[in-house]
Amino acid sequence: MKATRERMWDDGDSASKLGAYATLATVQNEIIRLLAPFTPYMAEQMYQILDGSETTVHALEWPDVDDELHNPELERDMTVLRDVEEAAANARQRGGRKLRWPVSRIVVETDDEAVASAVENLSDLLGERVNARDIEVTAEFEELEAFADPQMGEIGPAFGADAQKVMNAVDGASRAEVEAGIAVDGETVELDESMVEYHSEPPEHITGTEFDGGTVYVDTELTEELESEGYARDVIRRIQEMRKQLDLDVEAEIRVGLTVDDERIEEFVDQHRDLISEEVRAAEFVDDPADAGDRVEDWEVEGVDVTIGVAVVAEQTV
Numbered sequence: 600m601k602a603t604r605e606r607m608w609d610d611g612d613s614a615s616k617l618g619a620y621a622t623l624a625t626v627q628n629e630i631i632r633l634l635a636p637f638t639p640y641m642a643e644q645m646y647q648i649l650d651g652s653e654t655t656v657h658a659l660e661w662p663d664v665d666d667e668l669h670n671p672e673l674e675r676d677m678t679v680l681r682d683v684e685e686a687a688a689n690a691r692q693r694g695g696r697k698l699r700w701p702v703s704r705i706v707v708e709t710d711d712e713a714v715a716s717a718v719e720n721l722s723d724l725l726g727e728r729v730n731a732r733d734i735e736v737t738a739e740f741e742e743l744e745a746f747a748d749p750q751m752g753e754i755g756p757a758f759g760a761d762a763q764k765v766m767n768a769v770d771g772a773s774r775a776e777v778e779a780g781i782a783v784d785g786e787t788v789e790l791d792e793s794m795v796e797y798h799s800e801p802p803e804h805i806t807g808t809e810f811d812g813g814t815v816y817v818d819t820e821l822t823e824e825l826e827s828e829g830y831a832r833d834v835i836r837r838i839q840e841m842r843k844q845l846d847l848d849v850e851a852e853i854r855v856g857l858t859v860d861d862e863r864i865e866e867f868v869d870q871h872r873d874l875i876s877e878e879v880r881a882a883e884f885v886d887d888p889a890d891a892g893d894r895v896e897d898w899e900v901e902g903v904d905v906t907i908g909v910a911v912v913a914e915q916t917v
Contacts, residue, residue, distance in 0.1 A: 602724060629662040679717035679812065680725055683707055686810035687729040687817055694806035694819040699836060700829030702817055704733040708740040709813030731817075732825075740807075740816055743799040745774040753794040769795060830864055831871035833900045834907070838879040841894055841909045852882040856891035856908035864903050882912050 603623075609616040627649055635642040635656050646656035653659060687705055688698065696702060705725075707718050715736050718725060722734040749769040755762045765788055768781045777795055780787035801807050804820035821829075838855060847853070855875070859865035868875070872884060888895045891908030898905045 602727060631656055632659050632662050635659075675713070676717035676720050679714050680721050680728075682810045682812065683718060683725060683815055684728050686808040686815040687731075690806040690808040690815055690817040691729075691819070693808070694804075694817055696817070696819040698730055699832040701730050701732060701825050701832075702819055703731070703822065703825060704735055704818045705729055705731040706735045706737060706740055706816040706818070707813060708737055708816065710738050711812045714812040729817075740801070740814070742805065743801055745797040745799055747772045747774065747777050748796045748798060750794050750796060753791070757791075757794065758788075765790075827867035827870055828874075830867045830900060830903075831874055834868055834905060835875055835878045837896075837898045837900070837905070837907055838875070838881075838909060841896060841907060842879065845894055845909065845911070847911065850880070852880050852912050854883050854885060854891050854908075854910045854912045855879065855881045856885040856888035856895075858886075858888060858906045860904035864900075 603619045606615045606619040627645075631642050631646050631649070634645075639657065643656050691698060691702070707715070709715050709718075715738075718734065718736050722736075726732070726734050747769050749766045751762070751766060754765050754769075758765050761783065764783050765781065768783050768788070769777060769790065772781060774797055777790060780789055782788070801816055805816050805818050807814050807816045809815075834857065838853075842851075842853065857868070859868055875881060876884075885891055885908075888906045888908030892910030893908075894910075895906065895908040898907060
């Protein structure tokens with residue numbers, strides 16, 4: 600539903616909107632018929648609410664498979680997309696970046712041609728679902744950094760009493776630092792290749808999570824543009840919650856008043872008033888939340904106090 604929400608909200612009866620509604624209606628109708636033998640009362644109630652053109656759902660025929668609508672390649676691609684999406688969500692969580700905040704890019708590292716093809720085929724949809732400005736696919740993520748793991752079995756015999764000092768100096772050093780020579784007690788120590796092994800880690804602002812087919816890397820570095828949109832989307836979520844509390848119809852237009860207790864963040868939110876208006880169906884903004892009318896609440900958004908007022912300015916549709 601998230602992927603089709605904007606199509607559902609198109610003004611007028613566009614072909615995209617009607618197509619989305621028709622697809623949803625078909626899926627609902629056939630699922631209800633499939634459920635009927637197993638959950639007869641629930642299926643009947645669903646049918647009467649959503650359709651009810653026949654006396655009962657149990658008078659309908661069992662759905663037939665339409666082979667022309669079967670797309671195994673798309674199904675395989677969607678399976679990959681879900682795996683990548685889950686890995687990206689995990690990487691976001693570990694990197695401290697929630698889904699509402701956009702990220703500049705997500706990199707999918709894989710040597711599986713089928714996985715790479717699936718990500719490329721559905722890159723636009725994947726970008727929307729993981730809230731990333733760019734999707735990259737590569738066989739090798741070259742931004743990984745190599746860090747040293749000293750090998751005591753080799754360092755001990757070579758350095759004797761100084762072995763622990765060498766171990767401490769080498770542990771966690773970059774490959775470049777080791778190859779240039781490690782400083783121990785003011786002297787540069789050269790190490791043989793057998794004395795050090797390396798493990799790879801992404802840069803500080805990049806978090807990686809493995810999935811069945813490769814690794815997903817999420818770039819969580821914030822630019823001012825990304826941060827600005829992130830705060831705006833957090834405000835949108837609060838306004839949407841207030842709409843639910845007021846039990847507003849999805850089409851109901853509202854008046855919004857908000858104040859932000861931080862000039863920098865207030866400017867960020869102001870930059871995205873058009874986005875906020877579109878997402879929450881705001882017909883107008885007022886400076887004082889109290890002037891909005893129906894409901895006023897105080898929120899904390901990323902440590903910043905925000906006061907929001909919401910009022911209905913149009914009749915709800917039935």
